[in-house]
Amino acid sequence: MAERSAAAARRPATAAASLLSIGQVLAKLSPEFPDLTPSKLRFLEERQLIAPSRTESGYRKFSPTDVDRLRFVLTMQRDHYLPLKVIRGYLDELDAGRTPSLPLGGAVPAPSMLATERRYSRDELVREAGATSALLGDAVTASLIAPSETYGDDALQVLRSLVELQRSGIEPRHLRGFRAAAERELGLIESALIPVSRRNDPSSRARAAELAVEIAGQLEIVRSSLIRSALGRLQS
Template identity: 35%
Template sequence: MTSRQRMTSAARKPAAAPEAEAVEAQPEGRWPFDVPHDPYLKIGEVQSMLAAEFPLLTLSKIRHYESIELVHPHRTASNQRLFSPADCERLRFILREQRDRYLPLDQIRELLRQLDAGQQPEGTHPGRLRLIDDAAKRPQPGTRLRLTEVADLTGVSVSDVEEMVDAGILAADPRGRLTAQAPDIVRFATMLLGAGFTLRQVRSVRTSAHAHAVLVTNSIATERARKSSVARERAIASATENSTVISQLYRALLTENIEVELR
């Protein structure tokens, strides 16, 4: 084909129909790279897509992640947010790191920075990159946490954490700090509240746990009274073992009683 024939053929091709509002694909410079970056999903559609795995995900939380630049949805001429499948996977990664590894948002930001830079070692999970210590997923025993730290670790708002303290679900020390177990308590309490339980009902679980904690500590009173280091270690080991047995017994009893009620 001559150059004149090629020009004539190109001229005959129909022009693409203009759209009411042009949407450009996002630059594929952000992780994940192997997922389409074409923005066409509205924020409500994104929430619906992730709802099965993250039932507590709200529109305001998605907007918050955008405001702190963890996700970067496209904005149309009318300022409407449009998300791509890559944005959805990025959101899923953020939510999983908060839920499963208890990572605060600043560490998730560093993970995403590394992923965006292509620094993920081949064959490894994105959540196990350099500079991020796996020990960070859980506070060390004996650690005291501020309400803001618990909120950051769990993705729950500070006001919701305060509400759990006021309801007696969380125990704060005189300085207003919470225990290392607080993130787990908040996480599971939030799941129950999302399932329709009330704060008072969730508190009843804490009341039951306190009663059994007293039962366990009373059972090792003799060892604790001896004050020696050997006796202390023996008391701790016994308390740990008894706590595990009580937890397993409670789970079996709870399952049995639910089965009976549903018959």
């Protein structure tokens, strides 16, 4: 504790002022990651994915680098379904000064290089995707994109794909079954999480959230394999 106090005393006032509390971190990242909670922050710290500093009273304080690292971890979980042990291995390699790769088809930018997700208005989303307002409306009606005041990069990617599919004669209404399939997968995930979810404590809830992402990733692998296999039969 004495060493920590000495380090805090040597820290420049500007650096100390830039440190954020848990509440401030949640306020900063919740627009991008609505499921982020204090329990999940503590869980990620327990798994040694983040290492915030502590005040003399024991309160966690997060630097801008900590926030970048946290955003990276959450992005890899949400967008690429990577298990925490894989993300931690990558970060350990990065901390050691190496240039590691994740199983994403290439190198991944360091946490500090990840930009905050941009938000798009309806008109901006349509313009960026090269779509029409009618196509976006059809996508919302078909439950392929959730209605919202603003949209993120995920919605942009979906709408861009729908533009390309439309050129091949595939309309959003043809994809209504995708939502039903997603709901069935969600049911499988929820059933698998029952043993963990029954333990209603912060650590178990965080573990359930991590396990849900891992299961979704495994289901995605099976689905992609089935599609590739079907395409192979079609081409032959």
